[in-house]
Amino acid sequence: GQNIDQPTEMTATEGAIVQINCTYQTSGFNGLFWYQQHAGEAPTFLSYNVLDGLEEKGRFSSFLSRSKGYSYLLLKELQMKDSASYLCAVRERGGSQGNLIFGKGTKLSVKP
Amino acid sequence: DAGITQSPRHKVTETGTPVTLRCHQTENHRYMYWYRQDPGHGLRLIHYSYGVKDTDKGEVSDGYSVSRSKTEDFLLTLESATSSQTSVYFCAISLGTSGSEQYFGPGTRLTVT
Numbered sequence: 001g002q003n004i005d006q007p008t009e010m011t012a013t014e015g016a017i018v019q020i021n022c023t024y025q026t027s028g029f030n031g032l033f034w035y036q037q038h039a040g041e042a043p044t045f046l047s048y049n050v051l052d053g054l055e056e057k058g059r060f061s062s063f064l065s066r067s068k069g070y071s072y073l074l075l076k077e078l079q080m081k082d083s084a085s086y087l088c089a090v091r092e093r094g095g096s097q098g099n100l101i102f103g104k105g106t107k108l109s110v111k112p
Numbered sequence: 113d114a115g116i117t118q119s120p121r122h123k124v125t126e127t128g129t130p131v132t133l134r135c136h137q138t139e140n141h142r143y144m145y146w147y148r149q150d151p152g153h154g155l156r157l158i159h160y161s162y163g164v165k166d167t168d169k170g171e172v173s174d175g176y177s178v179s180r181s182k183t184e185d186f187l188l189t190l191e192s193a194t195s196s197q198t199s200v201y202f203c204a205i206s207l208g209t210s211g212s213e214q215y216f217g218p219g220t221r222l223t224v225t
Contacts, residue, residue, distance in 0.1 A: 033213055033214075041218075041219075042202060042216040042217060042218050042219055043155070043202070043216050044216070045213040045214070045215065048213060087154065087155065089155075099145070099157055099160060099170065100155075100157070100214060102154045102155040102156070103154055104152065104153065104154035105154055
């Protein structure tokens, strides 16, 4: 079956670093995506990993280990505006069958 | 914003009535998707389209139908709305290639009373 797990909630302090973990068990793997979603808004794309290793994009980095079925999103120099839900999603296959399977999201609260 | 609009943005309807939600894109993307998002469930795929008149079911398609007669429009219809279909509905588009991300519309909040 398909299963994507993320912590439900996390709290961190402004200026700090936070790591949001995602583990997955899917029938196939064709890439992992991270999205950010502020309350009442649409998800917005943050990062994409298909090979093992770290992808860095400004204050955000995403890591993937395919053998472990594991990814994390690393947020550095946290700002209050980073308070949002972070969604992990896996694409099982490519082409027209390459739909995304989403985890339930991690709600991050950044405190002063 | 990837040129995606959804209409209406908010709707309240009664149980048993038909409802159609519209997703419109201006960038000629081939792939379009309808999701619903509910507390405790995350985003779940309802239906998707990979071209004009080409659609397929997602994880939670029961009670929903879709149509795509033009590249730019993807319609989601609830033939007879039920209270369990109260949700926030998001449309998304993508290029459809392996590494391409999905871009989401602003969402429609539907309440079925």
